[in-house]
Amino acid sequence: MDVKLIPIKQIKEYDGNLVVAESIQEVPFQIKRVFCIFDVPPTVERGNHASKNSAFFYVCLRGAVKINVDDGKEKKNFDLNRSDVGLYLPPGIWMKIFDFSKDAVFLVLASETYSDNKYYEDYQTFIKEKANV
């Protein structure tokens, strides 16, 4: 599975912490969209879809979340609970994000704009299409 954790620069100094990610360097694509998710109730599961064409780079800036990824053959869980590591997802990965801590601030960088992004919303369709690849 091509989902992978990627270290990102963290500079901890007397005047605060800084985390940095650059297109093509830590983030293996041109960043077209940035979004941030927060104030998520602990019982909520987000995602439950796969993008057909967009790659993503996740960073949990504050708190912690869990992520389940599935490429149609294999499933994996990741704990994102530190701000100096990102999780890269290529296109075509079914994903769920859950167990948001109360203070979680979850940053997402995406390779496609919202209007260009195409989703699988149905898991059976996703599995069937992945099997035909």
Added chain:
Amino acid sequence: MDVKLIPIKQIKEYDGNLVVAESIQEVPFQIKRVFCIFDVPPTVERGNHASKNSAFFYVCLRGAVKINVDDGKEKKNFDLNRSDVGLYLPPGIWMKIFDFSKDAVFLVLASETYSDNKYYEDYQTFIKEKANV
């Protein structure tokens, strides 16, 4: 002065809050670098420089910060204390960020990579060069 506040999409739902900014749309440039500043002591002032060539888009995702901008002719203060508005800075603006609230999570999107970004670090040089433009 071309520094301006730009509204960004905020979707508040039962399953959490989402704020979104896209290159060229809300953010008037291609995003090449993303960084985030947090755990800043309240007495610290960050910045105190101007980029010669990079534009920036600031979003205060959590908490509050104050920003002073200066184009060499005029100075302005902005309070960034909500996650549904960004502050756009074109290149050539001297800036200071201060009064970070304890919980502030301050997101910066930049139009240049770190290595391509050129700074004025000295205020007098900045003022002199702006006067010659």
